[in-house]
Amino acid sequence: MDGSAGAPGSFPRTAAVVGLGLIGGSLALRLRAAGVRVLGVDLDPGALDLAAQRGAIDAGSVSLDRVAEADLVIVATPLDQVAATVIAAVRWTHRGAVLTDVGSVKAPIIAAVHAALPESVQFVGGHPMAGNEGQGMAAADAALLDGRPFILTPTARTAPEAVAAMQAVIARLGMRPVLLDPVAHDELVAQVSHLPYLVSLALHRAVAADARAIGGPAHAEMTRIARSPAKMWTAICRANRDAILRALARYQAELARLRQGIEAGTPDDVIGGEGA
Amino acid sequence: MDGSAGAPGSFPRTAAVVGLGLIGGSLALRLRAAGVRVLGVDLDPGALDLAAQRGAIDAGSVSLDRVAEADLVIVATPLDQVAATVIAAVRWTHRGAVLTDVGSVKAPIIAAVHAALPESVQFVGGHPMAGNEGQGMAAADAALLDGRPFILTPTARTAPEAVAAMQAVIARLGMRPVLLDPVAHDELVAQVSHLPYLVSLALHRAVAADARAIGGPAHAEMTRIARSPAKMWTAICRANRDAILRALARYQAELARLRQGIEAGTPDDVIGGEGA
Numbered sequence: 001m002d003g004s005a006g007a008p009g010s011f012p013r014t015a016a017v018v019g020l021g022l023i024g025g026s027l028a029l030r031l032r033a034a035g036v037r038v039l040g041v042d043l044d045p046g047a048l049d050l051a052a053q054r055g056a057i058d059a060g061s062v063s064l065d066r067v068a069e070a071d072l073v074i075v076a077t078p079l080d081q082v083a084a085t086v087i088a089a090v091r092w093t094h095r096g097a098v099l100t101d102v103g104s105v106k107a108p109i110i111a112a113v114h115a116a117l118p119e120s121v122q123f124v125g126g127h128p129m130a131g132n133e134g135q136g137m138a139a140a141d142a143a144l145l146d147g148r149p150f151i152l153t154p155t156a157r158t159a160p161e162a163v164a165a166m167q168a169v170i171a172r173l174g175m176r177p178v179l180l181d182p183v184a185h186d187e188l189v190a191q192v193s194h195l196p197y198l199v200s201l202a203l204h205r206a207v208a209a210d211a212r213a214i215g216g217p218a219h220a221e222m223t224r225i226a227r228s229p230a231k232m233w234t235a236i237c238r239a240n241r242d243a244i245l246r247a248l249a250r251y252q253a254e255l256a257r258l259r260q261g262i263e264a265g266t267p268d269d270v271i272g273g274e275g276a
Numbered sequence: 277m278d279g280s281a282g283a284p285g286s287f288p289r290t291a292a293v294v295g296l297g298l299i300g301g302s303l304a305l306r307l308r309a310a311g312v313r314v315l316g317v318d319l320d321p322g323a324l325d326l327a328a329q330r331g332a333i334d335a336g337s338v339s340l341d342r343v344a345e346a347d348l349v350i351v352a353t354p355l356d357q358v359a360a361t362v363i364a365a366v367r368w369t370h371r372g373a374v375l376t377d378v379g380s381v382k383a384p385i386i387a388a389v390h391a392a393l394p395e396s397v398q399f400v401g402g403h404p405m406a407g408n409e410g411q412g413m414a415a416a417d418a419a420l421l422d423g424r425p426f427i428l429t430p431t432a433r434t435a436p437e438a439v440a441a442m443q444a445v446i447a448r449l450g451m452r453p454v455l456l457d458p459v460a461h462d463e464l465v466a467q468v469s470h471l472p473y474l475v476s477l478a479l480h481r482a483v484a485a486d487a488r489a490i491g492g493p494a495h496a497e498m499t500r501i502a503r504s505p506a507k508m509w510t511a512i513c514r515a516n517r518d519a520i521l522r523a524l525a526r527y528q529a530e531l532a533r534l535r536q537g538i539e540a541g542t543p544d545d546v547i548g549g550e551g552a
Contacts, residue, residue, distance in 0.1 A: 129492045149490050178490060191487040192495040196479065198534050199498065201547065203475055206527035211467040214425050214454060216405045218501040219468040222475065225494040230548030237543035248535055251482035252528070258474050259524055267513035271477065272506030 011165050012036055012072035012098075018064065018085055020047040020056070022131060023102045024076025025140025027173065028056035033142065034172045039066050042137075050137045068092040072169065074126075075101040079235040083112035090121050098162045100126040104189060104232075105239040106153045106182040114157065122162040125153035125182060127189070128175060133228040150175040151189075153182040190243035195251055197233055198244070200226040287441050288312055288348035288374075294340065294361055296323040296332070298407060299378045300352030301416025303449065304332035309418060310448045315342050326413045344368040348445065350402075351377040355511040359388035366397050374438045376402040380465060380508075381515040382429045382458040390433065398438040401429035401458060403465070404451060409504040426451040427465075429458040466519035471527055473509055474520070476502040 014037040017028045024042075028051060032038045040057035041064055042048050048060030059066075067073045067089045075085045082103045089099060099122065103109050106125045113123050130148040132139065150170040154163045163179070170177040180188070204226040207219065237244060261270030290313040293304045304327060308314045316333035317340055318324050324336030335342075343349045343365045351361045358379045365375060375398065379385050382401045389399050406424040408415070426446040430439045439455070446453040456464070480502040483495065513520060537546030 129490055151490065188487040188490055191483045192491040196494045196498050199475055199479055202527055202530035202534055203472065205530045206523065207467045211464040214405055214427065214464055215468040218472045221497045222472050234543040234547050237538045237547065238541065241538060244538060247482065251478055252531060254478035254481045255528060258478055262513045262517060262520060265514065267510040271510050271513065
């Protein structure tokens with residue numbers, strides 16, 4: 001490891017954020033505000049220009065080799081490109097650099113990265129539990145990160161120094177580091193993030209347009225996330241299929257139980273008690 | 277009708293709010309702030325004291341006969357007591373007084389009221405589309421009403437003057453009057469209010485406690501309404517059973533379709549397209 005990685009104040013000196021979308025852009029804004037030199041890498045020059053205009057990056061590049069200057073590389077590409085991007089980035093990162101990502105599903109990414117890279121490469125799977133229904137650098141907002149959990153999923157081959165360095169970075173981001181096993185992460189996130197999206201999308205689709213017009217605050221709130229980018233969610237549903245299906249099965253069973261009580265005219269038997 | 281009922285500025289001179297809970301209390305606060313004399317009726321002296329302390333009422337009574345002084349009576353009791361309370365109140369209300377309610381289900385209430393009372397009684401079914409997960413006078417907040425729809429469900433026997441008077445009151449409350457047929461109301465509200473509660477409750481129950489701890493904003497938002505009083509919702513599920521079951525069936529079908537696509541490994545076929 002680069003000795004600096006252990007010292008919260010000085011790590012990272014330079015961070016590269018690969019993928020300046022909602023989350024990458026928000027992390028770049030917050031890192032730069034914290035005094036870190038931030039390099040942006042994005043295939044879209046427009047995203048780089050906007051990131052520079054918004055003060056999220058010191059310099060930008062459409063080419064991944066720019067990560068060579070960074071002691072922290074945050075891969076914030078679409079989920080289905082995270083593993084390949086991490087693997088490609090390592091061709092340029094210097095020895096001792098720490099790599100992390102922000103993907104919503106961890107086990108498949110970590111398996112792919114471990115299969116392709118030597119143990120000496122310090123990749124720590126990451127997942128900031130933050131976001132909204134927006135999309136792209138234009139929707140990036142450092143405030144989304146405030147006080148939110150940033151999950152890290154180290155494995156047996158992750159150097160403790162790399163984990164400690166990431167925990168210090170997360171604190172500088174104003175977020176809460178949480179350590180989880182990758183498989184446990186995918187199971188829990190299926191329940192609190194992936195399932196709620198499907199629930200929201202189904203609710204949006206089940207409600208007639210004329211009903212939406214008189215919708216109460218609960219309906220608006222519960223269908224908000226259904227507007228988030230479908231492309232992101234299809235990738236998540238492929239990558240975390242089994243855990244999502246388990247969570248969905250539990251949810252459908254709870255719903256069926258509620259339905260039976262209402263049908264039978266005995267809602268008291270299924271609503272209330274512990275209620276929520 | 278009392279001639280004053282037609283004149284927005286002067287109607288109501290005195291309003292009686294029967295049931296000082298979250299909605300009744302919020303309406304009382306806003307009416308009194310608008311210069312209306314407000315009488316509170318509640319079986320709980322504690323609710324009357326709190327309403328007086330909070331400036332929601334000019335005077336309070338545990339006895340329904342106090343509605344005799346009012347030209348507008350708003351029945352905001354629990355749903356299963358609305359019809360009986362309206363019918364009982366009419367023993368004291370003066371000729372020309374307008375009665376309304378805030379119940380979440382309209383057709384059964386209107387049928388019961390019409391069956392029991394002469395056509396001369398001016399009852400206009402009402403439903404302010406406002407609220408939160410709170411309960412009681414302590415949670416009352418006039419701001420909950422701002423810009424929200426207040427649905428009115430007049431029928432063939434409702435005097436146009438009573439509807440006009442209610443529309444003027446709703447405007448003074450800072451809300452938007454919306455006219456709907458009672459049956460159409462119950463069908464639409466089953467979709468945008470009753471279904472979201474069941475969806476939220478099932479989601480809360482399907483998510484393990486350890487998962488909730490890392491829950492994202494979407495999860496918190498989508499399980500908020502599950503914390504609202506179970507007793508209120510069991511009454512709604514009894515009163516609007518058929519419309520709720522229709523909405524629930526549409527929702528379960530959407531969810532099953534999403535599940536099939538995820539199971540088949542082709543989420544793109546079921547997510548996106550029109551997405552949300």
